[in-house]
Amino acid sequence: MADIPFATDLIIIGGGPAGCAAARMSASVGMRSILIEPDQLCRNLYRIPALNNVLGGYTDGPQLADAIVAELKSTELCRLELGRRVTELRADEAHVTVTVGTGARFTAPYAVVATGVGPLQPHDVTWITAPSGLALTPLWEAEADNAEGRTLLVLGGDRPIGTFLRAHPTTETRLLVAYPAADAYKVEEVREDPRVVLFPVEHLTLAPTEGTSVSAETVGQDGSRQTITADAAHLSIGSAPTAPSGDLTRGLDGYCPPTGQHPRVIVAGDLRSSRFQRIMTALGSGSEAALHAYYAARDVLNEPAPS
CATH class of the missing domain: 3.50.50.60 (FAD/NAD(P)-binding domain)
Structure with missing residues (x-):
């Protein structure tokens, strides 16, 4: 050398x-x-x-x-x-x-x-269980055309969610934001946006699905269980x-x-x-x-x- x-x-x-x-x-x-x-x-x-x-x-x-x-x-x-x-x-x-x-x-x-x-990817955090080898793109890399008229599952409440919403103020999309208790203070800036639905969770399990859609089973911070479905999933976990x-x-x-x-x-x-x-x-x-x-x-x- x-x-x-x-x-x-x-x-x-x-x-x-x-x-x-x-x-x-x-x-x-x-x-x-x-x-x-x-x-x-x-x-x-x-x-x-x-x-x-x-x-x-x-x-x-x-x-x-x-x-x-x-x-x-x-x-x-x-x-x-x-x-x-x-x-x-x-x-x-x-x-x-x-x-x-x-x-x-x-x-x-x-x-x-x-x-x-x-x-970070889903396997890097303890509150998400995901199929082996799964790698997702961050929300801030999502294109407006791909979000228009679609429902996106967002894993984590990190601040790039606000960046995405400000960048695409007229995009008709629905963001299902599943986040742990540690991210509660981060989602305050997007809480009032009508395109956002917040899901505070204790744990989330991504289920294998056919095609491009995604499904997740969540355990809420109050112990309740729920199934979330979306057209695609993106990261905002840090x-x-x-x-x-x-x-x-x-x-x-x-x-x-x-x-x-x-x-x-x-x-x-x-x-x-x-x-x-x-x-x-x-x-x-x-x-x-x-x-x-x-x-x-x-x-x-x-x-x-x-x-």
Whole structure:
């Protein structure tokens, strides 16, 4: 396995909003970076149909993603390595080494890890029993044309339900939202939407069905039992961190909190915690991570930042 020589100050793992912000910020202070992403830049952002919590007047994910990608591709101090997946990260006293799927290695004094999260599947949670190997798509990836006039079973009460409803305000669909007690506070924003029917459940069992329709047997939080049928099922049960293996400190929930990491490894974006998974916080944390590496390289982390 040969090292790839490149005079770089920072390796950035992940090309979502946090990773792109880290690359742009590092360039603004004169740092050279390599950004490694297995897919396209801002891949998940392109799939978000509606935004209501970002600055700049952007109303949907593709608008914001296009702006971020265009700016990053014009950033001369950032080298893009797309189509590469990081398989291992190692850190020692002097540098960080990142290995990708081809066996190639990249080395730099610091690394920002912003690999984000991926959707949980039914087999990842204890309150759902599902056929072996079943994989469903998140609700926020559902197309309006496929939802029009149909009844959709939504597993979980995570906030992307509100994103879907705001993105398709005139779509005539019926969402049957089955959610555990832990998601009760999340469904408040969709409770009054006439297209939503809420099913608080203790447990749900997806039954094998013929064709594309779905059926589920539920045990309510009051012990009652009910059968739910729908035209299709989608996920809204949350996400799981997608960190590479190696020298990363993980919590019991699989996330990689910024505190307690190796001094040369800085965690940014959704990978930090499930509590602040928002685009604006990802952009801010990516920028902050790049500045952390910048000041660490100059041994001024404990001094006030220059004005």
